[in-house]
Amino acid sequence: MSFIQLRTKIPGPRSQQLMQRAEFATPRGLYHATPVFVAGAEGALIEDVDGNQLIDFAGGIGCLNTGHRAPRVIDAIRRQLDRFLHTSFNVLSYEGYVKLAERLNQITPGNFPKKTIFVNSGAEAVENAIKIARCYTHRPAILCFEDAFHGRTYMSMAVTSKTHPYKAGFEPLPGEVYRVPFGYCYRCSYSLSYPSCKMHCAHIEDTFRRVVAAESVAAVIAEPIMGEGGFITPPPEFFPVLSEICRKHGILIIADEVQTGFARAGALFASERLGLEPDLIVTAKSLGGGLPLAAVTGRAKIMDAPGYGAVGGTFGGNPAACEAALAVLDTIEEQNLSARANILGERFRKRAEQWQSRWELIGEVRGLGAMQALELARSRTSREPADEETRLVSQYCYEHGLVLITAGTYGNVIRLLMPLVITDAQMEEALDVLEAAFASVAEKRTAVAQPV
Numbered sequence: 001m002s003f004i005q006l007r008t009k010i011p012g013p014r015s016q017q018l019m020q021r022a023e024f025a026t027p028r029g030l031y032h033a034t035p036v037f038v039a040g041a042e043g044a045l046i047e048d049v050d051g052n053q054l055i056d057f058a059g060g061i062g063c064l065n066t067g068h069r070a071p072r073v074i075d076a077i078r079r080q081l082d083r084f085l086h087t088s089f090n091v092l093s094y095e096g097y098v099k100l101a102e103r104l105n106q107i108t109p110g111n112f113p114k115k116t117i118f119v120n121s122g123a124e125a126v127e128n129a130i131k132i133a134r135c136y137t138h139r140p141a142i143l144c145f146e147d148a149f150h151g152r153t154y155m156s157m158a159v160t161s162k163t164h165p166y167k168a169g170f171e172p173l174p175g176e177v178y179r180v181p182f183g184y185c186y187r188c189s190y191s192l193s194y195p196s197c198k199m200h201c202a203h204i205e206d207t208f209r210r211v212v213a214a215e216s217v218a219a220v221i222a223e224p225i226m227g228e229g230g231f232i233t234p235p236p237e238f239f240p241v242l243s244e245i246c247r248k249h250g251i252l253i254i255a256d257e258v259q260t261g262f263a264r265a266g267a268l269f270a271s272e273r274l275g276l277e278p279d280l281i282v283t284a285k286s287l288g289g290g291l292p293l294a295a296v297t298g299r300a301k302i303m304d305a306p307g308y309g310a311v312g313g314t315f316g317g318n319p320a321a322c323e324a325a326l327a328v329l330d331t332i333e334e335q336n337l338s339a340r341a342n343i344l345g346e347r348f349r350k351r352a353e354q355w356q357s358r359w360e361l362i363g364e365v366r367g368l369g370a371m372q373a374l375e376l377a378r379s380r381t382s383r384e385p386a387d388e389e390t391r392l393v394s395q396y397c398y399e400h401g402l403v404l405i406t407a408g409t410y411g412n413v414i415r416l417l418m419p420l421v422i423t424d425a426q427m428e429e430a431l432d433v434l435e436a437a438f439a440s441v442a443e444k445r446t447a448v449a450q451p452v
């Protein structure tokens with residue numbers, strides 16, 4: 001049985017009409033990874049407005065680790081809808097907010113007292129984590145990484161790395177932000193090779209001499225595995241080395257687990273797999289099971305630094321979103337989705353490594369758990385980013401019923417963000433489409449390179 005069922009070409013006529021209306025009604029700055037409009041979704045499957053059924057490898061940009069319309073999540077939201085929908089936690093409080101805070105305090109890395117605040121988006125959580133870190137340390141500077149992505153609000157944009165389309169044209173950006181290289185071994189900023197480099201990039205003492213004084217730095221913000229930057233997975237020593245230096249100088253560590261969190265990387269949080277014990281942890285995306293919800297969780301004494309009324313907001317920790325998140329956490333536990341992420345990742349890697357030996361285009365296969373990616377390069381030696389080929393692979397996929405999204409500073413990474421509840425058969429079918437996409441794009445490249 002095939003899960004992908006195509007009744008029209010993709011995009012179908014109805015999707016095309018709606019996209020025309022979208023182009024008139026919404027600004028061009030809103031990007032569309034596919035030209036498809038959705039009518040319904042369940043688990044890892046999407047039905048579009050033309051009656052086509054597609055497999056979802058994007059999960060609404062990594063927000064659906066528990067799948068579309070996870071039964072427990074839908075039940076929890078329904079129950080909350082029948083009670084009340086909004087009061088603002090700042091005006092009339094409710095237990096769901098407190099319960100979820102208690103739960104995150106307990107399950108996030110670090111065996112110390114913690115507190116949690118809820119906001120509406122990953123970017124807003126990043127803003128708050130930085131506010132809280134500065135307030136606690138009374139220090140101004142923030143260290144961040146090349147290739148990082150933290151959001152589109154001003155402060156989150158400032159700590160984001162990629163210039164186009166994220167930062168260019170929006171300057172001036174907030175100051176006291178300093179950027180250092182990440183453990184991106186495939187494209188090392190120092191042109192060194194792991195492991196003989198001895199993790200040169202993590203030894204940031206020189207930065208404290210040449211760029212910004214250690215005692216001026218409030219925090220370093222890091223994605224344990226970079227998401228938008230291209231699923232860049234640092235070597236195991238990277239965070240332990242960096243953490244030791246931060247501890248020595250009283251610099252806080254903020255882990256941005258917006259994309260890595262909630263079982264995606266084969267553990268509840270990627271920090272656990274990379275020897276990272278953050279002072280503050282930022283979560284969003286899959287936390288809400290499809291509803292907008294984000295959190296900052298951290299050491300209680302740090303979280304208590306801002307005074308009464310200095311943090312919060314009208315909608316942060318919406319009652320339905322908190323109930324949905326509690327159900328997400330139950331679902332992850334009950335279905336052991338961290339273990340499932342590792343199985344899915346292994347399955348992908350086996351096939352991807354075969355593809356890599358077959359097609360030069362696949363420069364690197366990398367990731368942890370189900371957070372796997374392929375970096376595409378025009379040649380094994382030059383590693384020239386294959387951005388156009390990446391776009392073609394993604395286009396082939398959605399035209400053949402697989403929705404996936406790309407990533408990478410150079411736009412040359414294919415990333416996997418399928419719901420972790422995807423079945424084995426759905427996963428195999430999706431990988432068949434991806435394999436066919438590579439066959440098609442790689443053949444086109446050969447045809448161009450060797451005209452007859």
Ligand SMILES: Cc1ncc(COP(=O)(O)O)c(C=O)c1O
Pocket residue numbers: 061120121122123124126149150151152223227228256257258259284285
């Ligand atoms: C690591 C990371 N941080 C922050 C954000 C921003 O989250 P949001 O889009 O919810 O503002 C994202 C979004 O992709 C992300 O991947």
